[in-house]
Amino acid sequence: MLQHMTFSSDASVCELHVNRVTVQMGKTTIVSNLSFDAKAGEFLAIIGPSGSGKTTLLRAMTGELVCSGDVFLAGQDVRGLSPEIQAEMRGVLPQASQISFPLNVAEVIGLGLIDRRHNKNARTRRLAEALSKVGLSGFEGRNYQDLSGGEQQRVQLARVLCQVWEPVPIDGPPRWLFLDEPVSSLDIKHQYQIMQLAAEYAARGGGVVAVMHDLNLTLTFADKVLVMQKGQRLAFGATEEVMRSDLLSKAYDFPLSLTRCAVAGAPIVVPFNGR
Template structure:
């Protein structure tokens, strides 16, 4: 594992901490003074209506956009992380990934294997294992462009998994998965498969941040929830603290209710007659 130069007196942690983080594009402030924190071993879901700044905030968290305030990952300011260390520390699944060249699935997934010292057989095993975890076993030789949108999304997740395979490396801080709408193109079976995979990564000690639109999947899998509206933090807390009908109705400007369900997480539905 590569090591980021660390200033004297700074200690590595397992946390993701945002302190009054703001992001502007030109003269327009998209994200306004967001403060929250997550720990490795947790899944943090970011929810809110379209246009509330969720993806912009995630891009700041991953070092892809400049920001004001502070965003610290593993105790280090994200804006100062060396690219090589960032690649070792976190994997990022964007909303969409465009590949112009006619690569096969194995080649796309292999892009996540940033350690070039691996032998060919070891690389092939890791790629096959990653594809198996996302439900695409045996797809190695398929052409990426010939896949459906949902299949391409799962191939990209397999690539990200290869990048941060071990959530608790022996010689560094916990690794993180940043997932922007990871189930948007998937059917219900694969939605649950991918969310279980993300939750399992957190259970093994890694950190997970996911931008989510599905409130019921959020209620089923998130440990903490950040609710955004108009670029601002509307609420932040544990799943049970945040997933409340009054708060969610305010966030989405639409009446919602929560129906208790024995043996499972509550179900969030629109209020009848609205």
């Protein structure tokens, strides 16, 4: 419930507005003068080589890192929002989540169950549903630190989902998922399952911004793509416009070819290095 925030029903304020964002670490510019807009209801992928500034940009967008320029979510400057309001508006899956306390899975996910309107039974039901969505039904009592890397990643996603459960709450603007490499530790079946989950969140009216390394999953699930290179925006636009052989080869400094899967007919990216 956004008690301390006025929300306009104007569609333009349901957007993520990033304008001339620059992030400086000491004397080094990590993200440079970067602008784009994203809409709730769409899945935006951020791609680019390792070290190009994707995580840094995501952290600037979630208000975690100091930056110059503007980041507006649903018409609000993210830097002016209290932690409570931020937690209502968006869930964040970091690239790496370390928990050094001996918590079980239910306790980790419970960190995301911030909606005090729900009683214990409703919270237990939501927790079980979130675990089912990420393919971990029955894991409530397991020690988080004993889980595999991929299981931990899915527990973290369940935590984020519990936090921003309804993509479009009745009393506020659409909610957003900010996901940093959400499927990096997962096998192919779970990669598709989690990507599908995120795409459904967008289809139900929420906003999704996901940093991705897998170009084929990006092709399959993203509506829009932002390509970063050396802290700058190399390209931004609809997936089919941006995911081109020439542009991707330039972005990754590696020969890539866009072709079609002979069986499914879907576009796929393959390395084209003469081997």
